[in-house]
Every structure is written in C-alpha cells, then in structure tokens.
Amino acid sequence: MAAIIELENISKHYSPTIIGVDNVSLTVEDGEFVTLLGPSGCGKSTLLRMIGGFEEPTAGVIRLGDQDVTLDPPYKREVNMVFQDYALFPHMTIGENVAYGLKTFKLDKNTVRTRVKDALTLVGLYEKVNQRPQQLSGGQRQRIALARAIVRRPKVLLLDEPLSALDAKLREQMQIELKHLHEKIGITFIMVTHDQTEALVMSDRVVVMEKGRIAQQGRPQDLYDHPATPYVANFIGTTTFLPGTVADGADGVATIDVAGTRISAHPEIELAKGATVTVGLRPEKVKLLAEGETAENELEGKITEVIYYGLGLRISVALADGSKIDADTLLPDKLSHSTLPQVGAPVRLGVATHNIFVFEGKVTP
Amino acid sequence: MARKTPSLISRYGADTGFMTFVAFLMAFLYIPIWVLIAFSFNDSRSLTWPLSGFTLDWYRKLAENSDLHAAIGNSFYVASLATVLTLLVGVPAAMVLHKVSFPGKSVFRRLILLPITLPGIVTGISMLNMFKLMGFPLSLETVVLGHATALLGVVVTQVYARLQRLPKSLEEAAYDLGATPWRTFVDVTLPNIRSAIIGAGLLSFVLSFDEIPVTFFLTGRDNTLPMYIYSTMRRGVTPEINAVGTIIVLLSLILIIVAVVAGRERKK
Ligand SMILES: Nc1ncnc2c1ncn2[C@@H]1O[C@H](COP(=O)(O)OP(=O)(O)OP(=O)(O)O)[C@@H](O)[C@H]1O
Ligand SMILES: [Mg+2]
Numbered sequence: 001m002a003a004i005i006e007l008e009n010i011s012k013h014y015s016p017t018i019i020g021v022d023n024v025s026l027t028v029e030d031g032e033f034v035t036l037l038g039p040s041g042c043g044k045s046t047l048l049r050m051i052g053g054f055e056e057p058t059a060g061v062i063r064l065g066d067q068d069v070t071l072d073p074p075y076k077r078e079v080n081m082v083f084q085d086y087a088l089f090p091h092m093t094i095g096e097n098v099a100y101g102l103k104t105f106k107l108d109k110n111t112v113r114t115r116v117k118d119a120l121t122l123v124g125l126y127e128k129v130n131q132r133p134q135q136l137s138g139g140q141r142q143r144i145a146l147a148r149a150i151v152r153r154p155k156v157l158l159l160d161e162p163l164s165a166l167d168a169k170l171r172e173q174m175q176i177e178l179k180h181l182h183e184k185i186g187i188t189f190i191m192v193t194h195d196q197t198e199a200l201v202m203s204d205r206v207v208v209m210e211k212g213r214i215a216q217q218g219r220p221q222d223l224y225d226h227p228a229t230p231y232v233a234n235f236i237g238t239t240t241f242l243p244g245t246v247a248d249g250a251d252g253v254a255t256i257d258v259a260g261t262r263i264s265a266h267p268e269i270e271l272a273k274g275a276t277v278t279v280g281l282r283p284e285k286v287k288l289l290a291e292g293e294t295a296e297n298e299l300e301g302k303i304t305e306v307i308y309y310g311l312g313l314r315i316s317v318a319l320a321d322g323s324k325i326d327a328d329t330l331l332p333d334k335l336s337h338s339t340l341p342q343v344g345a346p347v348r349l350g351v352a353t354h355n356i357f358v359f360e361g362k363v364t365p
Numbered sequence: 366m367a368r369k370t371p372s373l374i375s376r377y378g379a380d381t382g383f384m385t386f387v388a389f390l391m392a393f394l395y396i397p398i399w400v401l402i403a404f405s406f407n408d409s410r411s412l413t414w415p416l417s418g419f420t421l422d423w424y425r426k427l428a429e430n431s432d433l434h435a436a437i438g439n440s441f442y443v444a445s446l447a448t449v450l451t452l453l454v455g456v457p458a459a460m461v462l463h464k465v466s467f468p469g470k471s472v473f474r475r476l477i478l479l480p481i482t483l484p485g486i487v488t489g490i491s492m493l494n495m496f497k498l499m500g501f502p503l504s505l506e507t508v509v510l511g512h513a514t515a516l517l518g519v520v521v522t523q524v525y526a527r528l529q530r531l532p533k534s535l536e537e538a539a540y541d542l543g544a545t546p547w548r549t550f551v552d553v554t555l556p557n558i559r560s561a562i563i564g565a566g567l568l569s570f571v572l573s574f575d576e577i578p579v580t581f582f583l584t585g586r587d588n589t590l591p592m593y594i595y596s597t598m599r600r601g602v603t604p605e606i607n608a609v610g611t612i613i614v615l616l617s618l619i620l621i622i623v624a625v626v627a628g629r630e631r632k633k
Contacts, residue, residue, distance in 0.1 A: 054537055074540040081541045087534035091556040100552070101542035152542065 003063075004030040004155055004188050005051060010060035012046050020046035021057075022212035028156070033182050033189045035199040037235070038209035044192040045160055047209075051190065052081045052158050064155060075104070080149035081158040084165070086141045088133035094120070094144055095129040101152040119151035120144075122181070139170045146178075150185060159191040163198065175201050196236050200224070208232050226268065230278055230363045239280040240325045243362055246275045254358065259319040263297040263351070267358035280357035283314060286327035287350040288341065295350025299325070303345050315341055317349060325349070398614060405607035412602060423608040433609070436593035443505055443580075443589055444573040447512035448566050454513070455520030456562060460550075462521070463528040474525075478518040485578030488515050493582045503585040511583040512573040519572065520565040527561035528554075560627070567624045571617065 005028040012020040021043040028034050036044040049055045051062060053074035062070045069077050080101070088097050098116045107115070120126040123143035133141055142162060149157055162178070163171045179202050182189050193199055199206045200220040207217040208231075216228045220236075227233035230241060244258040249271035255264050258279050271277065289295060304324070305316040312330040319325065327349055341347070404412055408420035427433060462474055492511050493503075501507060535557065539549040575591050584592065590613075594606055 052541065054540075074537070075543045075545055079541075081538070083534045083538060085532060085534055087532065087538035089535065089538070089553060100539070100544075104543035148538075148542070 002030050003027045004032075004065060005190070006061075006063040007047075007051075008061040008063070010047070010050060010057045010062065012043070012050060012055060013058045019043075019212050020055075021050070023060075024212075024214055026207065026214065026217075028188060028190060031186050031188055033179070033191070033202060033204045035203035035206050036190070036192045036209055037194065037196060037199040037206050038215075039194060039235070042209040043212040044194075044209055046212075048081075048158050048160055048190060048192050051156070052079055053077050054081075078155045079158060080152055080154040080156075081160065082142075082145045082149050082162050084160045084162070086133075086145040086165075088141055088144055088148070090133055093130050093132055094125070094136070097133065097144060098148045098151050101148060105152075115151055119147040122150070122185075123147045138165055139174065142166065142174065146181070150181075150187065154187065156188045156190060159189065161192055161194070164193075164195075171198075178202060200236070206236070208235055227280075227357060230280060230359050233280045233357055233359075237282055237284075238326070239282055239357065241363070242279045242281070242319075242323050242325065244277050244279045244358075246271045246273055246277055249273055249275070253353075256358065259299065259321045259323050261297075261299055261320075263299075263356065264353050265356035265358050266354055269358070269360060271358070271360075275360070276362050278359045278361065278363050280359060281325055281351060282355065283326040283328040285351060285355040286325065288315065288327055288329050289348040289350045293348075293350070296353045297351045297356070299349045299351070301325075301347060301349070303341055303343050303347055306341055306343060313341070315347075317347055401607050401610045402614065404604060405611045407604065410604065412604075412607075423604040426605050427608050427612075430605070432588075433590075433593060433605075436588045436590045439505055439587050440574055440590040443508050443512060444570045446506075446509045447516060447573040448569045450509065450513040451516045451520050451569050452562065452566055455517050455565070456524055458517070459521045459524035459528060460554075462525050474521075477521050482518070485515065485576065486582075489579040489582030492579070496583070503583060505584065505587050505589075507583045507585070508580050508589070511579040512576060515576070515579055516569045516572060519569055520562075523561050523565040523568075524558055527558045531557055563627045564624060567620055571620065575613075 005026075007024055007026040010024045010026075011022055014020055024043075024047060036047060038044050046055060050057050053069070053072055053076075057070060060070070061068060064077060064079065074081075088094075089100065092100065095116055098119055099112050102112050102115060116129070117126060120129060123146055125140060125143055125147070128136060128140065128144070133144065136144065142165070146162075159178075163174050166174060175198055178189075182202075191199075191202065203220060205217060206220055206223055208215045208223065210231055215235075216223060216232045218226075223232060223236045227236060227239075230239070233239040234241075242258050244256040244263075247255045247257050247262060249267075252266060253264055254267050254271050255262055256277060256279060263279070265279070267277075287295060289298065299317075299319055301317040301319040303315055304318045307314045307316075312328055315327045315329065317325055317327060403416060405423055406419055406421070407416045408418040408422065409416075458477065462470065462477075467473075489511065492507070492514065496503065496507055531554070535553055536549050539553045540546070544552060576589075577591050577595065580589050580592055588596070590609075594609060597603070597606065
C-alpha cells in the first residue's frame with residue numbers, strides 16, 4: 001500500500017496563545033479508513049480542514065499522493081469533504097447539488113447524468129433527484145452530502161462528524177452503511193468524531209488526539225487493549241484509576257501495592273522498585289466474585305451504588321482505603337430481585353493479571 | 366371548569382382590547398391616505414367635507430402639466446441611478462466586511478452607517494461644500510451621488526446581515542466541489558442573498574424617490590417630484606397634488622407587491 005496523505009510536522013497556531021494543531025505528523029495509506037478521535041477543542045476539525053484546504057497550516061507540509069498541496073486552495077485538491085451541517089445548496093435540487101461538483105470537469109451532459117444517477121443510486125436516494133434539500137430528513141441529507149462528495153471520485157474523502165446530527169438509532173445504522181460504502185468504493189476515508197464507539201466500529205485505524213497533538217494511534221483493538229496513557233485508556237472505553245506503588249518490578253511481571261492489597265500485572269514499561277504508578281482497570285474486566293470463587297488478583301470492598309443499564313449492571317465499590325472502582329456484570333437472564341447486588345453489601349472483586357494497565361506516575365485524568 | 370371561565374373571559378377581553386388598538390393604529394396610518402384619494406376625485410377646489418361630486422378633471426390637468434412630467438422623469442432618473450450606484454458599491458462592501466477581517470473593522474462598519482444616521486441636512490450641506498470645492502456644477506448627477514452616499518448604509522446593513530446568516534460551510538462546499546471564488550459567488554452566494562439585494566434596492570429606490578433635504582442642497586435647476594410638490598404647495602394643497610399623491614400610492618403598492626414576489630425565498 002502506498003501513502004495517499006502525508007502530514008509532516010503540521011501546526012496551526014491561530015494566535016500565539018490559541019493553538020489548534022501542534023506539530024502533527026501522520027501518514028494515511030491508500031484505501032484506509034482513519035478516524036481522528038478526541039474531545040471538543042482538541043484540534044481534530046482543524047487538522048481535517050487543513051487537509052481539505054480550508055485552513056492554511058502555520059508550519060509543516062501536506063502531501064497528497066506525491067504532490068505538495070500545502071498551499072493549494074480547496075478547489076485544486078482531489079479531496080472532498082462531507083460537512084457536519086451537510087452544506088447542501090438550498091437553491092438547487094438534489095440532482096443539481098450532486099452535479100455541481102462535476103461542472104469543473106467539463107463532461108458531456110450524458111456522462112454527468114449517469115454519474116449523478118450512479119452516485120444517488122449508491123446512497124439509495126435516486127428517487128429524490130428533483131426534490132430540494134429542505135424536503136429531506138436529516139439522514140437523507142447526510143446521504144446526499146455523501147453522494148455529492150463521492151461523485152467527483154476524490155482521492156480522499158473527508159468527513160467532519162458526519163453522523164453527529166442524527167438520532168442514536170439512525171446513527172448506528174449509518175455507521176455500518178458508511179463502513180460498507182468505504183469497502184465498496186475503495187476511496188480513502190478520514191473521519192472526525194468525538195464518539196469513541198463510532199471510531200471503534202468504523203475505522204481501520206484510530207488517531208486519538210489530545211490538545212492539538214496525537215496521543216496515540218493504532219488499530220481499534222490495539223488502542224483498547226494497550227492504551228499508552230491514562231488519557232487514551234479513559235477515552236477509548238472506560239477505566240477507573242487507582243494510585244499504587246511498585247513492590248517488585250522484575251522482568252515482565254510486577255507486583256504492585258494498591259489500596260492495601262498486593263496485585264500483579266504485566267506492565268508494558270520498565271518499572272523501578274518503589275516507583276509511584278497508576279493502575280487502570282476496565283469495569284468490564286472486573287468480575288464480581290461469588291462465594292468460594294477465586295481470581296488472579298482479588299480486591300475487597302463495599303458496594304456503594306448499583307446502576308442498571310439494560311444490558312447489565314455497573315457496580316461501584318469502595319475499597320478498604322476509600323478509593324473507588326467500578327465493575328460491570330452482564331445480565332444474561334431476566335433480573336430477579338433476590339439476586340440483585342445490594343448497596344452496602346461486602347464484595348470481592350477479581351481481575352486477571354493481563355487485564356491490568358499500569359501507567360507511570362500519579363495521574364488523574 | 367369553574368376556574369377556566371374567568372380566564373377565558375379575561376383572555377377574550379384582552380383580545381378585544383388588542384384588536385381595538387390595532388384597528389385604531391390602522392386607522393391612524395391609513396385614513397389620511399384614503400382622504401387624499403377621495404379628494405383627488407372630488408369636483409371642488411376647496412378641500413372641505415362633504416365631498417361634492419366625482420370628477421377626473423384633476424388627473425386630466427396632471428396629464429397636461431409638463432413641469433410635473435419633467436419632475437417625475439427626473440425623480441425616476443435620480444432614484445434608478447442612485448439605486449444602481451449604491452448597490453454597485455454596497456454589495457461588494459458588504460462582501461468585504463463579511464469576508465475580510467482587518468484591524469478597525471467595526472469602526473469601518475459604523476462609518477458606513479454614518480451617512481444614514483446623519484440628518485439629511487448635514488449630508489446635504491457637506492456634500493454641497495465638497496462639490497463647490499471641487500468645482501463641480503450642481504445637477505441631477507450630484508443629487509444621484511448624494512442619494513447613493515446617504516443610502517449606502519441601507520444596502521450594506523441589509524446585505525451584510527443576510528451574509529452573516531448564511532452558513533460558512535455553503536461557500537466552503539462550493540470551493541470543495543471545484544468552484545473558484547468567483548464561481549462560488551455567482552453560483553452559491555448570490556442566489557442566497559438575492560432577496561436581500563432586491564429588498565435593499567427597492568427600499569433605496571423608494572427612499573431616494575421621496576428624498577427632500579439632500580436633494581434640496583445638491584440639485585441644480587432641475588426639480589425632482591417631491592421638490593416640485595413642495596414648491597407648488599406654497600400656494601396650498603390643490604386637488605392636483607392629491608391626484609399626484611394617489612398615483613404615488615398606487616405605484617408604491619405595485620413596488621411592494623414586486624418586492625414581496627421577488628424577495629420570496631423559494632421554498633419548494
Ligand atoms: N477560526 C478560529 N480562530 C481561532 N481559534 C480557533 C479557530 N478555529 C478553531 N480554533 C481553536 O482551535 C482549537 C481546536 O479547534 P477544533 O475546531 O479543531 O476542535 P475540534 O477538536 O474539532 O472540537 P469539536 O469537537 O468541538 O468540533 C480550539 O481551541 C479552538 O478554540
Ligand atoms: Mg470540530
């Protein structure tokens with residue numbers, strides 16, 4: 001695979017104090033589905049808009065294919081964007097909207113008509129060709145915006161939070177549809193989102209951003225299983241953090257004192273004896289132990305809260321030293337009240353050694 | 366149920382009160398116009414009630430009055446040119462205000478508004494001074510310049526306000542789809558601010574058409590319609606004036622209808 005987009009030390013400083021993007025380097029392979037993920041204000045849109053040509057980087061180089069496009073205006077780049085508000089032209093019909101991007105190609109009328117028809121058929125809305133954007137629902141407008149962008153057959157399709165205006169059900173459906181569309185047309189997709197589920201479901205690679213920089217990038221499952229920092233651990237999935245001290249850090253296995261208990265973990269970093277660390281536990285990897293059941297690592301505490309969320313329960317537990325962790329249990333059977341964990345009851349929690357994250361230093365994200 | 370009745374009564378009462386108020390307001394606004402129209406068809410020179418009989422004499426007299434014809438022609442000439450000029454300057458000015466950010470932008474925006482907030486007398490006198498200094502002879506063209514200056518603020522504010530409401534992404538989408546800035550302006554921006562431009566143009570035309578103070582200082586030998594009416598009025602209100610007024614009311618009505626039809630956003 002060849003690189004289609006190369007960002008080299010890209011920065012965007014709106015002013016000396018307002019930094020949108022800070023020294024980002026990123027390579028996107030041809031045909032890849034890459035997602036820029038991060039909280040509000042972390043610079044994802046700014047980065048995407050610089051690739052599209054709507055913002056000029058204050059430093060760095062952007063290459064498309066093997067061309068330097070850093071200073072090219074949007075209308076000279078073989079890149080198209082699906083805008084968050086769709087930006088359909090209200091004074092044109094759906095057909096005119098989709099055909100607009102073909103105007104500059106100077107194609108004959110029949111070619112334009114077939115390409116518009118193909119694009120609209122691809123998103124399943126050819127029957128709306130003579131209507132106006134105002135007559136369509138949010139989800140339909142979203143698809144038209146997609147059709148309008150892909151009808152030009154760009155090298156890269158940029159999507160800025162394309163699904164954020166849709167309701168939850170439709171969003172889930174569109175996530176799958178977009179993924180299929182990507183597989184079908186083979187164009188490189190770069191999407192921006194602040195929704196981690198969306199990122200995990202759709203992308204080949206997720207780029208987690210933090211304050212204008214890349215915090216970590218990788219395949220969804222790698223980010224989920226091997227977060228490099230507490231920030232990433234908490235952004236991809238949920239993690240509860242406990243402060244700890246290294247009791248012994250010999251090759252690959254460490255014993256750590258946490259909340260008055262000694263646990264063992266496989267840290268991905270070298271740890272010196274006596275070092276302060278932060279231990280991260282995913283609620284779904286923490287098990288509520290039944291009487292007589294044992295686990296590699298065990299923690300004891302009292303239940304402080306039980307939250308029911310349909311699929312299962314999230315149980316908050318206060319440990320002996322007062323720190324709190326969460327444990328999820330699935331409910332494969334219908335609830336019977338007698339088996340429901342009770343607030344105030346003492347519990348034992350079990351965690352497998354390979355499911356424990358260890359981060360350097362004392363951090364509370 | 367028992368609690369509902371009084372509130373219903375009081376709401377009915379409030380509605381009647383409001384409707385009465387609206388009725389008075391409409392009467393206050395429109396009765397003078399109806400009186401004017403009625404007297405223009407009255408077959409007596411004196412403007413006294415009751416009306417004595419129906420006649421078209423005053424309109425016939427208008428048809429023979431060549432001074433009046435010249436004044437109407439001048440007014441159309443001035444209003445049309447001033448409107449075109451103010452649009453030609455005002456629309457690009459609004460675009461610049463919208464697009465470009467530069468230090469002192471808000472000051473510049475208020476400066477553009479100054480001519481319309483200043484009393485016409487001030488605009489008139491200052492422009493008169495300027496023309497005198499430059500050795501410009503006064504004519505209908507100097508009136509056009511004066512009106513265009515005074516009306517610039519109307520066009521800029523209306524068009525600028527519309528541009529502000531236009532999502533930025535619309536123009537960006539056009540660039541993204543391969544349109545140059547000029548094509549984007551023609552294909553996307555212009556159609557979306559069209560009604561604001563038409564509205565501002567019609568308003569400018571009407572304001573210029575019945576403008577007196579600026580015209581008073583800047584005109585040469587030629588008279589516009591309001592100036593002509595004003596000068597004949599010194600001999601008192603005549604039925605001819607009422608007839609002219611009626612025609613202006615009719616024309617304004619047509620203009621308003623044109624404005625509403627042309628300015629309607631296409632919803633379908
Ligand atoms: N035009 C601008 N002028 C000045 N600062 C800006 C501008 N656009 C963005 N910023 C700043 O740059 C930073 C990154 O903004 P950006 O829009 O890229 O965030 P984002 O990650 O897309 O957030 P969101 O999820 O809220 O859209 C923010 O701190 C923002 O205030
Ligand atoms: Mg954004």
